[in-house]
Amino acid sequence: MERKLMPFLLFIFLIIMLLLGTYFINESNNIEKRDANEFISLEPLIVKGNSYIIKEDYIDPLDLEILELDYKEEIDNQNKNKLECLEDIECGDNFSGEPYCIGDKVYEKVHEFSCNGRCNENINRKLIEECFIGCFEGECINSFLFDCEFDFECGINDFVGDTFCSLDNVYQDYLTWTCLDPGTENSTCNISFNEQLVDDCGTSLGCNEGMCIN
Secondary structure (H helix, E strand, O other), X not given: OHHHHHHHHHHHHHHHHHHHHHHHHHHHHHHHHOOHHHOOEXXXXXXXXXXXEOOOOEOOHHHHHHHHHXXXXXXXXXXXXXXXXXXXXXXXXXXXXXXXXEOOEEEEEEEEEEEXXXXXXXXXXXXXXXXXXXXXXOEEXXXXXXXXXXXXXXXOOEEEEEEEEXXXXXXXXXXXXEEEOOOOOOOEEEXXXXXXXXXOOOOOOOEEOOEEOO
């Protein structure tokens, strides 16, 4: 009896496995056919090295964090205790909070008070500095431990950022790499920035938005 039952049970098992396989294949195809807008991907498609192609549905996690901060600040502004007032000075002095990092940028929250019958406090995020290496605890990182003996091993000196106006001339920041304590266990690569004259506007009408006015 048991010998006759075994082939039958094996047949039933194979049928079940076949049905499950068909189900999972169909489910996988259905997922691929769904509208891509239903999904939010937090990972870009890496192609090679530091080069990558951003997917159409890619959302930078930093953008999500900034949106979340904006939302919280908006709620905070709405929930402030609004005191009756006649002048702005009655509402308090404007002030800036401690600097903090979002990605490789340094920000601070600026609190501004005004009077419109009642005191209002507006909190806005202000960009203080964009860091070249990175940001940590509200400050740009300007050095890091690295096994170096010569300055060129740390990086290539070059102009960085956009041009800007100073004293009616065009300037740009120049990045310089330096190897500190070379050839030791504590060798460090350090960066420094110096404003350098790029274009002397001379007899021009001056400088505007990083360019001489002709």
